[in-house]
Amino acid sequence: MKGRSYFHSYATKEDALTFERGNSPWFRLLNGTWKFAYADNPANAPDGFDQEHYDDSGWDRVEVPGMWQLQGYGKPHYTDLHYPFPVNPPYLPSDNPTGCYRKSFNIPQKWDGRQIVLRFEGVDSAFHVWVNGQEVGYSQGSRLPSEFDITSFVHLGGNVLAVRVVQWSDGSYMEDQDMWWLSGIFRDVSLFARPKVQIRDFTVRTTLTDDMTHGSLSIKACVGNLLPETAIGYTLNAQLLDGTGDAVIGLMKEDNVTVSGGTEQAVELRLDVPNPRLWSAEDPQLYRLVLSLTGPDGQAVEIVPQRVGFRQIEVKDGNFYVNGVAIMLQGVNRHDHHPELGRIAPYETMLQDVLLMKRHNINAVRTAHYPNDPRFYDLCDEYGLYVMDEADLETHGFEPLGNISRISDDPEWKEAYIDRVERMVERDKNHPSIIFWSLGNESGFGCNFMAMADWCRANDPTRLIHYEEDRELKAVDVCSTMYSSIEKLTAIAEEEAYTKPHLICEYAHAMGNGPGGLTEYQATFRKHKRLQGGFVWEWIDHGLKMESADGKSYYAYGGDFGDVPNNSNFCLDGLVFPDRTPSPGLLEYKKVIEPVETEAVDLDRGLLAITNLYDFISLDGLELIWSVYGDGKLLDSGSMALPYVPAKGKAAIELPLAARARTIGAYADCQLTLSYCLNKDVPWAKRGHEVGTAQFRLPSRAASAPKDATAKEPVTCAVSGHELTVAGSQFELRFDLLKGTIRSWQYEGTDVIAEGKGPKLSFWRAPIDNDMYIVEEWRKAHLDKLQCRVERVEWDQTSASSLTVRAAVRIAPPVHDYGFRCTYLYTISGNGEVRIEVDGAPDGPGTLPRMLPRIGLRMELPGSLHRVNWYGRGPGESYSDSKRANAIGLYQASVDELYTPYPYPQDNGNRTDVAWVSLTNVRGIGLLAQGQPKLEFSAHRYAPEDFEQAKHHSELAPRETITLHLDYRQNGLGSNSCGPAQLEPYALKAEPFRFAFAITPYNKEMISPIALANKGAVMAK
Structure with missing residues (x-):
């Protein structure tokens, strides 16, 4: 049948205005369980399966809508680019998987005398249709609707529908989208019972005057007559109602519509609408149109509803406009x-x-x-x-x-x-x-x-x-x-x-x-x-949920079904x-796309400027909720209604901060956090939903960190073979003088690092998908295989309460003649703090990669140190070029909660702009790392090589230790799996570097995270 707009017809106006297709007596959905037989090509389909009385009792059952590859027949196949069959248009392989379907359905008595239409919303890729053993037709165009007039093929009571679907057709040459190749009847199948004189189709259009104050509604309807005789005296009515109630905006009608037998008649209705409420994505104002076709006797033949939005689209002066606005x-x-x-x-x-x-x-x-x-x-x-x-x-x-x-x-x-x-x-x-x-x-x-x-x-x-x-x-x-x-x-x-x-x-x-x-x-x-x-x-992400042999669920991608050729996990890109x-x-x-932009005008006085980035609506639907945190402690908060700010407008607001300036100034790091939230329920979210945020650091008057009385506690040292033992009143630390690294570290009798897994320089990260092209350069340069040569290790007890260890090393890959010449300087204080200063520079005549994955320290901690607190960006992961969604604050999480479960494992869970981070056990004992001034960190029960080797999340096995990365910098993310590489400010270049961290054994019961925030923020400042 000829294409038409998607609509349903109803018996009453009340039912029509529900827009629920189930309320129409003239609609029936054929979804559900169908009989199914699978063949490797059409010629091998069961003979005579299309006949009405064919015995299908031995057939399998499948669900419709459904993809047969996901119901046990054939296999999914993923390609982004390549045709999975020999390219010889318009021809396809002889081996063309074929699905045969049968479904019984009933035509009720009340449908007698009406046109019966069979509709398929989507079938991949082509199909033939039979009803009661008679061939009805053929269609292709997988994601397009197909309608068949089956009036002459059906009878009251039971009927049989047979459908043969082929996986490949010449249309497949036009359907090489980046997605899974899947087959079958995958959208709704339905029956419509239409009157013989009917609204066959209609087109609704709206126009607006230049000033958008006056609208015009045009309805071009096609009234069809399937009877052999002329239809005389019909009336097409159109009623425009408001969006929620039943207020009538306007009436239109065309009397004495006459349609010759077996033909169609065009009817056009128009209505002027003064000051229409305009439709836009920000304010989707809809009217309801009710089309009624009535017969000569004044009775409704059918009633068709349609939502109408007044909006106008045009191009002028180098922009496209919706309702006069360049959106x-x-x-x-x-x-x-x-x-x-x-x-x-x-x-x-x-x-x-x-x-x-x-x-x-x-x-x-x-x-x-x-x-x-x-x-x-x-x-x-x-x-x-x-x-x-x-x-x-x-x-x-x-x-x-x-x-x-x-x-x-x-x-x-x-x-x-x-x-x-x-x-x-x-x-x-x-x-x-x-x-x-x-x-x-x-x-x-x-x-x-x-x-x-x-x-x-x-x-x-x-x-x-x-x-x-x-x-x-x-x-x-x-x-x-x-x-x-x-x-x-x-x-x-x-x-x-x-x-x-x-x-x-x-x-x-x-x-x-x-x-x-x-x-x-x-x-x-x-x-x-x-x-x-x-x-x-x-x-x-287009992952398909599967279960491994050991019962773990995972998301499959290209190649997981033996599908060749494939584009691997390129379908996981959402x-x-x-x-x-x-x-x-x-x-x-x-x-990044939030609708409110906030600028600081005078933070001492609480003066801000806000800009409305909406195209059409004001900020009247939002309220501002603000809070002030000092070193992670809530100091003040409040809320306020926003002034009227029209679309694209700007306004000043003042927060009551000036009177509290003395309190705020007592803290080292004070953050003003703003949240713009809905002030009432809307159809897509509840009141309180956050649509935008902003954060500003308030002026701080804290001058310096408090003196640490424990820093003067004495330390002792002893050398035995190649091992240097340093001890204080609460800690013992052993250095490996051959490797220049910390071998073990105990605090109050608890191990705070894993044996032999002290901090070491790391330049590698488990490649992310957006490293797709640079990772080839990294592997060619063997950045994942760096080796360390220790050139010298020196130590010196500079005072009774301090000791230094200096290790000079050259870190380089096999095969190549480039490397990094680096120096570690450890300063151990009486309170157990170890300050690690690292400097390094590229070394040798070889050419280094354009970018490095990371520069930082890697260490392993006992698995019991799984409780994490930090002061920095959170609560979620962040990277240098993707961190605006995470505000500065005091956060806590478990190590497991720091993990982001990307279906294809890769580097994840990084946190940026961190002043300090602690990892402790249930008794609060562990390690504290402080940036000098800032650091990035990640902590996982997996090592980078685990992420790199696993192909699915389900393959990851937690280790007994926690891998902690304390990074100076990590390369940005970019989008170079298909888009551009990292922008210049976020690209980690192979250049000289210098950074320092302070790592201290820590008892959470002795000093709270809030106090830590104060101390860490002062140090950062």
Whole structure:
């Protein structure tokens, strides 16, 4: 059947306004358990399975919607780029996995005399349909709907539906998206009982005057007559209601609609709406439209509801505008994905996605790279998300063969290309959330894309056309790029020859630990008028939940099913984990795109300036909650209503801090923390939900650290062989004079380091996914195989309460002639404190890598020291180019809680800008490390080599010891798994370095974390 908009018809207005399809007596869902037989190709499908009385009693059962590879037939296959079959368009392999389905269904008496429509929302990749043994039709286009008129094939009572699905079709050449190859009936299957005279389709459009104060609603309906005789005297009514109640905004109708037998009649209705409430992602105001077709007798034939949003899209002066405003897109790319169901997206899962996006300040979605489940767009309309709706089209597999445009510029494929965009537009055309039609992804360019764009403009001139690979901007309304660097974006923005607005449809590749550099991207968007944001790649990790032989669950990726070729874990590249737990990257993105910007004007007086970064709404929906912490202790707090700040406006606020300045000044480190929260419930979050934050260090008047009386306690030392023993009243420390390292350390009889695992320089980290390309350079340079040559170790007791040990070493890899010449200087004081000063520099004629993974100390502690307190950024992990989401404060956690469970193990759990960190056992005894002034740290029950060797989280086995890294610096994250490398300020270069830490045995019962914060902050200052 010809494509149409997605809607349901009802018997009454009351039922229609629920928008619940289950309330329609003319709708039936055929989802559930179906009979199933699997064959290796269509020819081997069971003979006669399509016949009505075929004996399927011995067949298996599967669930529909469902992917047959996830129900025990065949295997999932993941590729990002390559076709998994021989490339010879339009032909496919003879071995073409085939699924045969059978389902019994009932046609009730009340459906007698109506048109019966069978609808499939999505079948991968092509399928034939039979009803009661009679062939109905064929369709392809996996993520597109297909409808069949089965009226002449069914009868009242029981009927049998048979479907044969093939994994590969010529359409597969157009469906080479970066995702799992999975097959079957994976979206809803349903029946519609339509009246013979019906609203076959309709198109809703809104226009606004230039000043946005007056709207016009246009409804172009198509009334069809399936009867042989002419339908006379029908009336099409349209009623526009407000968004919540039943207030009537306007009425329209067309009387005496006459439709000849077997034809369709176009009917157009218009309504002027003064001062309409406008739809935007920030304020998604919706009206409700009720279309009623009544017969000559005045009785309703059918009633169709539709949500309507008044909004207008246009391009002018180098920008695209929504409702007269050049908006900023803060979006994500989203696939339909579920960790257990594959490409099936239950309604609850889609709702969860939308709520998570709204709660993390995301305002836009690109449906990468195909139309999503149709109900997803209803959610975007209702909750407010701008949508770039993308056609089910990608031919990426031709790129490695030398001509990615191979079929895109082949006129023989023209109709197939147009079909992809036509069915998408017809299905989704009435959604106000959709502001772009995207013609596809990574398919080169050619005559077929021009034909697609021409069709779009002829049939829907109200939205913008996007396609990233139209590099000469022949067909599109906006310029688009992928993974452009900051420098490239700046050059584009400043290029006078470009007159079209620019967005970046994929950036900040969120694979594994990352992305880094989001702050700089957002600053660049805001700086240049022509840049209007973009879409992070991507929303969710596409891991498939599996269970290992020993019963541990894990998330599978490419290659885990013996699928060759594959792109390994490249499908694990989302801002949320497969179970939709937000990753640290999502929390950072939320912070970077928050809608309120805060500047300090005069902190002594509590004066601040706030800027509203929303495009449309004021800050009236927010309240400010503030607190002041002194060295981790809450000193003061309060809340206040914000002044009226319109969209893009700025205002001054004053906090009551001046009267408390004396109290605040008594602390070494005072932090003013601001939280902007919802002041009332909204559809996507409860009152109190935090949408933005800010933090400022208040002026401090604490001059110096208090004198440490225990520092003068005496120390004794003794040498036995190659071992130096240093002891105080509460500690004993043994040095290995051959290795220049601490061999053991006891405090009050408790071991505070593991035997032989004292601090040593470390330059390696378990590679993160965004190290994908630099790690090849690191391994070639054998940075993961560094060896240490001790050149000399000297010690000297400088006083009765102090002793120093100096070790000169050269750290270098095998094979190469470069290295690092380094010196450790240990100063041991009577209170047990060991100050470690380290300096080093590259050495030798060899060429070092452009960047280093890390520079710091690695040590191992007894597993019992699992309680962690620190003063620095938290509570979550942070890295130099991804830390804004974590505020300075006093935090505590277990070692296990410091771990971030990336599905593909890699470096994780780092904390930055740390003044001090302690690890203690249940009795409060352990170690305290203080930065001089700051450090980074991570602590795990796993070593870096464990993360590196494991391919799944389930393969990690906790060690008996805790690996503690105290870092001078760690390389930034970047997004170089697909995007740019680390920005220059965050790249750890192979240059001379010098740092110092103070490590002290520690009893938490003797000095509290708050007191530690005071002391550590003073030292840092």
